[in-house]
Amino acid sequence: MQYNVAQLLMEPIGSTRTYEMVEQIDDLDDELEPLGPLVGSVHFLRIPSGVLVTGELSTAMQVTCNRCLFPSPCRYGSRLRRVFARSQKSPRDGTSVRMSFRAKTMTWKILRF
Numbered sequence: 001m002q003y004n005v006a007q008l009l010m011e012p013i014g015s016t017r018t019y020e021m022v023e024q025i026d027d028l029d030d031e032l033e034p035l036g037p038l039v040g041s042v043h044f045l046r047i048p049s050g051v052l053v054t055g056e057l058s059t060a061m062q063v064t065c066n067r068c069l070f071p072s073p074c075r076y077g078s079r080l081r082r083v084f085a086r087s088q089k090s091p092r093d094g095t096s097v098r099m100s101f102r103a104k105t106m107t108w109k110i111l112r113f
Contacts, residue, residue: 003042005017008044009051013047015045015046016046017043018043019041019044020041021057022039023037023038025059033061034060034061039059040055040057042055043055047083049085050084052084055080056077057077058075058076059076060073060076061073061074062074
């Protein structure tokens with residue numbers, strides 16, 4: 001999932017964006033068996049140093065019970081809170097700044113193109 005934050009970085013401090021997320025994670029890992037998509041909401045807040053990203057994500061996975069060794073559904077959830085600092089170059093220079101969520105590694109990265 002990728003979010004373009006170039007416009008947000010040009011707006012005043014305190015500007016926000018909120019997105020609902022539904023991301024298929026079937027190809028996340030061969031050993032994992034997701035029972036549904038990764039769902040949640042992600043909130044972007046413009047701060048003096050860049051962007052504060054907060055959110056809540058959840059999904060369900062089929063796991064093997066350690067006691068009885070039968071498959072069992074299990075819900076997983078995560079809260080996000082990350083600060084992404086602005087790079088030295090300003091987005092006003094014509095380049096775009098994108099922030100992407102890579103479900104495979106469960107990390108956020110800023111990509112500059």
